[in-house]
Amino acid sequence: MPKTFQAQMANNGGRWHLYVVLLSTPVRQWPEHAWPRTAPTPTLTERARTLAGLGYEVAPAAEWEWIEDSDTPGDPASPVRLIATVTVRPLRKEGRA
Numbered sequence: 001m002p003k004t005f006q007a008q009m010a011n012n013g014g015r016w017h018l019y020v021v022l023l024s025t026p027v028r029q030w031p032e033h034a035w036p037r038t039a040p041t042p043t044l045t046e047r048a049r050t051l052a053g054l055g056y057e058v059a060p061a062a063e064w065e066w067i068e069d070s071d072t073p074g075d076p077a078s079p080v081r082l083i084a085t086v087t088v089r090p091l092r093k094e095g096r097a
Contacts, residue, residue: 002089004059007051009042009084016042018050020088031055055091062087 009018019032031054035042042050044064051057064086072078 004087004089007056007086007088009047011082013079014038018047020054020056051088052091056088057091059087059089
């Protein structure tokens with residue numbers, strides 16, 4: 001069974017950022033991508049292409065899940081941070097299972 005990871009996409013009022021969480025690796029080395037625009041939200045197709053460019057694909061039966069967070073927990077006036085997460089796996093190399 002291939003190893004899986006979590007990919008996250010976040011926006012706090014600026015550009016959308018997508019990254020693959022590699023817990024045993026320093027954050028600065030995580031595969032990542034930032035879209036140059038702030039809106040609209042990247043489509044499923046754009047996310048899939050970006051993940052492929054980073055060497056990953058959405059795991060079978062996995063779906064994007066969305067949550068809201070805030071920069072200042074408990075402060076209803078704090079800017080909202082949208083975070084999406086999905087399980088991914090490394091792309092399979094041609095000729096390898």
